[in-house]
Amino acid sequence: IIAEPETPAVDDDPPIIAEPETPAVDDDQPVTSEPETPAIDDDPLIIAEPETPAVDDDPPIIAEPETPAVEDDSPVTLEPETPTVEDDQPVTSEPETPAVEDDQPITSEPETSAVDDDPPDDDAQPEVDKLIGDVNGDKTVNIFDLVIVAGSFGKQGIEIIGDVNRDGGINIFDLVIVANSFGKLLSAPTTTSDVELTNEQIDNFYQAIELLLSYPQRSEAEEMVLGVLQTFLSERLPAKTQLLSNYPNPFNPETWISYELGQETEVQIQIYNTNGQLVRQLDVGLQGQGRYINRQKAAYWDGRTEQGERVASGIYFYQLQAGDYMAIKRMVILK
Structure with missing residues (x-):
């Protein structure tokens, strides 16, 4: 009793195991590419189909609920906002657009007229002409x-x-x-x-x-x-003594040296070169209070040295000595 069940148990196992293994091996070798191919075909089909519809379903599902959600919100929640914006845009943009269009002609016209109004102000223009x-x-x-x-x-x-x-x-x-x-x-x-x-x-x-x-x-x-x-x-006597500019300056060959005297005094004018050497001394003498500015009264220099030689072109300095007053200015000879 014990040996019999063991023997058939062993006999049953090999055929059960061998048969499925043999056809499985036989099927794999000849149909190695086929089972792999269909296995691969099945997998992508199964994976691709759920993924593809999942992807297809998701965008419409996500997009649709989002779109209708926005659409639903726009009429309900966003509609007050969206139509408000839409209403504002047409209401605001339309009045803005015509307002801008109206403003451009209206603004430019009043501005032009405003500018036109200013010049025609005859009160201002004649005043300017009269007060030149x-x-x-x-x-x-x-x-x-x-x-x-x-x-x-x-x-x-x-x-x-x-x-x-x-x-x-x-x-x-x-x-x-x-x-x-x-x-x-x-x-x-x-x-x-x-x-x-x-x-x-x-x-x-x-x-x-x-x-x-x-x-x-x-x-x-x-x-x-x-x-x-x-x-x-x-009409105006000078209150103080001062040395003025010579004229013309630059000059060639002669010039006049102007000055004012605040009181009567002895007047002397000395002319130096840039080396500090005395070129000419003009002893004007005693003069009263007044202005010595024109050619009849100003000190005259003919552009010559004490020896009567004409000086060279360049910069020279003239000094006025009038009592306790002394001042120096510069002049230029151009030839």
Whole structure:
């Protein structure tokens, strides 16, 4: 009883094990590529199909719920926001667009008209025309405007006070423009004695006067300017002694040295070269209080040494000795 069940048990196991192993081995060898291929085919089909539909399902499922969610939200939650934005855009953009379109014509028209309105203000434009030469802005053109221009005579720059014609410098043309606004019968009023001038302004006055004096022919306006400036200076005695610029400078071969005396004193002028050597000494003598600025009164140097030889081109220094006063300035000879 015991041996029989053991024998058939052994006999049963080999056929059960051998049969499945043999066909399995036989099937693998001849169909090695086939089972692998279908196995691979089945796997990708099974894996690809669930993955593919999963991917296909996910995007529509995710996209659809997101899209409808947004759509649902837009009508419910976002609709107040979306339509609000949409309503704002049409409402805001439409009014903005026409507003911008309207503004452009409306804005440009009022701006143009505004600009057009400003120039036509006849009150301002005629005033500017009538007040040409009103340098100090007191609504009148008089000797004081001429004094300001003459006091800055020779200066160069942009928008400097006294540049009436705006040519970048103060010159005879500015003086003539101001003088032409006076009238032909203008004379320097006595009130000009109250005007205070700096040394630089007085020096500029002299330069303007001497330039006018150097003209062989002067216009009526230039004669008037010259007369006004000379009268203005003659009414004001200098309070102190000072050395002024020579004119012309640079020069060739002669020049005039201007100065003012605050009191009566002996006057002597010495001229030196750059080495400090005395070139010429002008003994002017005793002179009273006053201005010695024009060619009839200023000290004259003919450009020669004490021996009568003409000096070479270059820089020279002239010194004024008047009592206790002494000052030095520079001049240039160009040949």
